[in-house]
Amino acid sequence: MQKLKLVFEKLRKQYSSIKALKPYPEIDWLPIESSGSENFSANYAAGRITIKAQGYLGAIYALQQIHTGIRSGHLADFLGHIKPRFNIRPLWIEDSVKALLGEPHKIEAFATAVLELGYNTIIVDQSNDQINLTSLCAALQSYGLKVVLKLSHFQAQHQAICSPLIPDYSDKVKSYISQISSQNAHYDFLFWESQWQRPEFLEAPGVDFYTLPEVVLEEAHLLENILEKSKTLIFYVPADEEESAQQSAIWMSRLAIDLRQNTILAYSATAGDCLLNNQSPHPFWNQLRHQIEKSFSPLMPILNVGQVPQSKGLWPLLVDDLIDEYMLRCQNEGFLGVLCVANQLPAKKGIHHCNLWTASQMMWNAQIPAFMWVETWFSAHRPDWNYNFYAPFLCQIGLLSKQLSLLRSLAKQQSAGHLSSQECRLFIDSLLIQIDALISRMDREERKCLQKSENTPLGEYFKFFAEDARFIILQILPDLNLSLPHSLKEKDMKGSLEQRSKHRLLHEQKQGKEFLF
Numbered sequence: 321m322q323k324l325k326l327v328f329e330k331l332r333k334q335y336s337s338i339k340a341l342k343p344y345p346e347i348d349w350l351p352i353e354s355s356g357s358e359n360f361s362a363n364y365a366a367g368r369i370t371i372k373a374q375g376y377l378g379a380i381y382a383l384q385q386i387h388t389g390i391r392s393g394h395l396a397d398f399l400g401h402i403k404p405r406f407n408i409r410p411l412w413i414e415d416s417v418k419a420l421l422g423e424p425h426k427i428e429a430f431a432t433a434v435l436e437l438g439y440n441t442i443i444v445d446q447s448n449d450q451i452n453l454t455s456l457c458a459a460l461q462s463y464g465l466k467v468v469l470k471l472s473h474f475q476a477q478h479q480a481i482c483s484p485l486i487p488d489y490s491d492k493v494k495s496y497i498s499q500i501s502s503q504n505a506h507y508d509f510l511f512w513e514s515q516w517q518r519p520e521f522l523e524a525p526g527v528d529f530y531t532l533p534e535v536v537l538e539e540a541h542l543l544e545n546i547l548e549k550s551k552t553l554i555f556y557v558p559a560d561e562e563e564s565a566q567q568s569a570i571w572m573s574r575l576a577i578d579l580r581q582n583t584i585l586a587y588s589a590t591a592g593d594c595l596l597n598n599q600s601p602h603p604f605w606n607q608l609r610h611q612i613e614k615s616f617s618p619l620m621p622i623l624n625v626g627q628v629p630q631s632k633g634l635w636p637l638l639v640d641d642l643i644d645e646y647m648l649r650c651q652n653e654g655f656l657g658v659l660c661v662a663n664q665l666p667a668k669k670g671i672h673h674c675n676l677w678t679a680s681q682m683m684w685n686a687q688i689p690a691f692m693w694v695e696t697w698f699s700a701h702r703p704d705w706n707y708n709f710y711a712p713f714l715c716q717i718g719l720l721s722k723q724l725s726l727l728r729s730l731a732k733q734q735s736a737g738h739l740s741s742q743e744c745r746l747f748i749d750s751l752l753i754q755i756d757a758l759i760s761r762m763d764r765e766e767r768k769c770l771q772k773s774e775n776t777p778l779g780e781y782f783k784f785f786a787e788d789a790r791f792i793i794l795q796i797l798p799d800l801n802l803s804l805p806h807s808l809k810e811k812d813m814k815g816s817l818e819q820r821s822k823h824r825l826l827h828e829q830k831q832g833k834e835f836l837f
Contacts, residue, residue, distance in 0.1 A: 323462045324376040327432050328352075331383050344390055345369050352379050356464065358440065361401045362386055377440070377464045384436045385684075392699035397688060406683045408620070408657035410441035410468060411676070416664040417444055420456055427456070431463035433665050437673075438680030441466040441657075443511065446500065447473050457506035468554060469500070469507040475515070482515040484539040485524035497546050509584070511554045512543050517564055533571035537578050544580050554620065555579065556586040562599065565591040569603035576616035584656055589621040589646040595628050595661065598725035605649055618656035621646060625679045626662025626672065630721065631788065633662055633672035636781040637721055638714050640678055640690035647682040647690070658683060669701055671781075705778045709769060713778075716758050717785060723751050724792055731799040744800045748793055752805060755786050 338344060345364070350372040357374035360382040364370075369386060373379035382402070389395035411434060420426055434442065442465050444453055457467045474496050475482075481489050497510070515521045516536050527535065540555045547553055557572060559565035565588070576585045588594035591602045602621075623646055626633045647658055660679045666672035678693040698707035730744055762779045797804065 323428075324380070324464045327428070327435070327463065328376050328379050328383070331380060331432070331436075335383060335387060347371060347383075347386065349373075349379070352376060358407075359401070359403045362399050364395065364399055377435070380435050381438065381684075384438070388696065388700045391701070392696045394696045394699065397685075397696065402684070404684045405686055406655070406657040408441055408466070409439045409680055409683045410443060410466075410620075410657055410659045411437070411439040412443040412622075412659060412661045413626070413664055414443070414445060417442065417456075418447075419664075421451065424455065424459060427459045428463070430665065431460060431465055434465060435463070437665075437676055438684060439660075439676075440464070441468060441509075443468045443470055443659075444507070445470040445472050449473060452503070454504040454506060457504055461506050461508075466509065467507040468509040468511050469504070470511040471496070471500070472513075475513060479515070479518060480520060481523075482518055482520050483522065483524035483527070483535065484542045485527055485530070485535065490542055493542060494546050497543075501550070507551065509552045509554050510543065510547060511556065511586075513556045513558055514539055516568070517558065517560060533575060536571075537575060540575070540579055540583065544583055549582075552582055552584065553580075554584045554586050556622070558594070559588055559591065559602070560593055562591045565602050565604075569607050572604050573607050573611050573616070576619065579617040581617060583617045584620050585617050586620040586622055586659060589623045589658075594622040595624050596725065598722050598729075601646070601649075608654075616654060619650075619654050620656055620659055621650065622659045622661060623647075623679070625660040625675050626664075627675075627721075628661055628663055630725065631785075633664070633666060633675070635717065635721065635785045635788065636671045636714060636778055637717050637785070638671060638694060639675050639718075640694045641718070643675075643679050643682055643690040647679070647686060651686075673701070674698070706769075709765075710778055713758065713762055713782065716754075717782065720751070720754060720758070720785075720789065723747075723754075724789055727751065727793070727796060731796050741801055745802055745805075748797075748800075748802070749805060751793070752790070755789055759783060759786050 332347075332349075335344070335347065339346070346368045348368055348370045350370065353374050355375040356377060358378045358381055360371060360373040360378040362369060362371045362382060362385075371379070371382050371386065373382050381404075385398045385402070386395070389398035416430065420430055434440075442460055444457055444460070444467055446453060446469060453469070457469070460467050478489065478492065484490055484493075514536055516532065516539070522532065522535060530538070536557070540553070543553050543555070557568055557575070559568055568587075572585070572587065579585060587604055588602055590596060590599040592599045608619075623642070625639055625643065627635065627637055627639070631637065650658060658679070660676065662672070662676060666676060674694060674697045677697055678690050681688070681693045682690055695707060698705060727747065730747060759782060762782050766777055766779045794804075
C-alpha cells in the first residue's frame with residue numbers, strides 16, 4: 321500500500337506541474353480509503369473536479385483517466401461513478417518482464433506504466449529453472465499488481481510424456497508446482513497450457529476408457545487439486561489450427577461447467593494460434609451463444625493487441641476493429657477479463673500505446689466502442705497527428721497487414737499444391753502496387769495538408785511498414801518458387817525485421833527523438 325501511495329503522490333505532483341503551465345481544472349481529492357478497490361467517482365462543478373477514490377489503486381486510475389479526459393476534451397466520458405467492467409485486466413508483455421530481471425530499479429517505472437495504461441495483472445513466465453522470480457513477483461504485488469505465473473519451461477521439458485493419466489507425470493507436476501510455490505508464494509494465478517493437441521497426451525495405460533474431453537478434464541483436475549484454494553488456476557485450451565479450434569469448441573462448454581467455479585478457462589479469441597489475428601473467430605464464441613446453462617467457470621479469451629509476431633507493435637497499425645470484434649462479445653457475466661498480448665510496454669506517444677490503452681479502456685467501460693477511445697487517445701496524446709486526416713491511411717495499413725498474413729497462408733497452400741505460381745505472383749504484384757500507391761499518396765497529402773512540425777510525421781512510420789512488408793514478401797518468395805519481382809530491389813533484402821527496428825531506434829535517439837512504436 322505504501323508504494324502505491326508513493327506512485328499516486330508522484331503522479332499527482334506531475335499533474336500539478338502541468339496545471340501550472342496549462343489551464344487545467346483544480347482536482348479536489350476527498351480522503352482516500354485504505355482498500356484495494358479500484359472504484360472511484362469523479363464530478364465536475366464550477367471549474368473544479370472532485371474525486372473520491374476507494375483506494376490508491378482507484379486514485380491512480382482516476383487521475384490517469386481524468387487527465388486523459390482533460391487533454392482530449394472528452395472529460396464527460398470519465399465522470400460519474402466508475403467501476404471497472406472486468407476485475408481482472410491482464411497484460412502479457414514477455415520481453416518487458418524479462419528485461420526487469422536483475423534490474424529492480426526499473427520495476428517502479430514498469431508498474432507505473434502498467435497502471436497508467438489501465439491494467440492490473442501481469443503474466444510472469446518461469447522460462448528457466450535457474451531464474452528466481454520471487455523478488456520480481458513480490459515487487460509487482462507491492463504496487464498493487466496481480467501476478468500470473470506461467471510454467472512454460474517445465475511444460476516444454478515434459479512434452480514427451482504429458483498425459484495426466486500417467487502417475488509418474490502427475491507426480492512430477494505435483495512436485496514441481498509445490499517446489500515453485502514454496503520458493504515463491506508471491507503469485508495469484510497459475511497459468512497452465514493444456515497439452516491436449518500433442519499425440520503423447522493420449523498415450524497412457526487405460527486411456528481407451530476415456531474420451532479426449534475426459535482426459536482434458538483430468539489434466540485440469542490434477543492442477544486444481546494441487547493448488548486447492550491457495551491460488552487460482554487459469555487453464556488455457558490452445559488451438560494451433562482452425563481444425564483443432566473446431567474440435568475443441570464442441571466440448572469446451574461442458575469443460576467450463578465441470579471445472580471448479582474459481583478455475584478460469586482461457587482460449588484464443590481467434591480460430592487458431594492466439595498470436596494470429598487474420599483468422600475467423602473461435603467457434604467457441606458461437607457455442608457460448610447457444611449455452612443456456614450459465615453456471616460455469618469464468619472465461620478469459622486471449623487477444624493479440626500488440627501485433628505479435630507480425631510487427632511486434634512497430635507498425636502504425638490500429639487494432640480497434642479487432643478489439644471491438646472480440647471484447648463486445650464478452651457481454652455476459654461469465655467473462656472475467658481479456659488477456660491482452662504484446663511484446664513490450666510502449667512509449668506513451670505511439671500507436672502501440674494507443675492499442676494497449678484502447679483495449680484496457682474497453683475492459684473498464686464497453687459502453688463506448690473502441691474506435692471512440694482511439695479518437696480520445698489521438699486528441700489527448702497526439703493532436704499533431706490529425707486523426708481525421710490519417711484515419712483512411714491507417715485503415716489501408718490494416719487491410720495490407722491482413723493481406724500479408726494471407727500471403728503467408730497462401731505460401732503454405734501453394735506448397736500443398738492448392739494454388740498455382742501464377743496466382744501467387746498476381747497476388748504479390750497487387751500487394752506491392754497497393755503499398756507503393758499508399759506511400760506515394762501519403763507523401764503527396766502530407767506535403768499538401770500538414771504543417772511542418774518538430775515531431776516525426778506519422779507518414780514516416782508508414783514508410784517503415786512498407787520496408788518491412790517488402791522484406792516479408794522477399795522472405796516468402798522461395799516458398800512460392802517465385803523470382804524477384806521488378807518492383808523489389810536488392811536493398812529490400814537487407815536486415816531482419818528486428819535489425820531494422822533497432823536501426824530506427826538508434827536513428828531517432830541520435831536525433832534526440834523518442835522512438836514511438
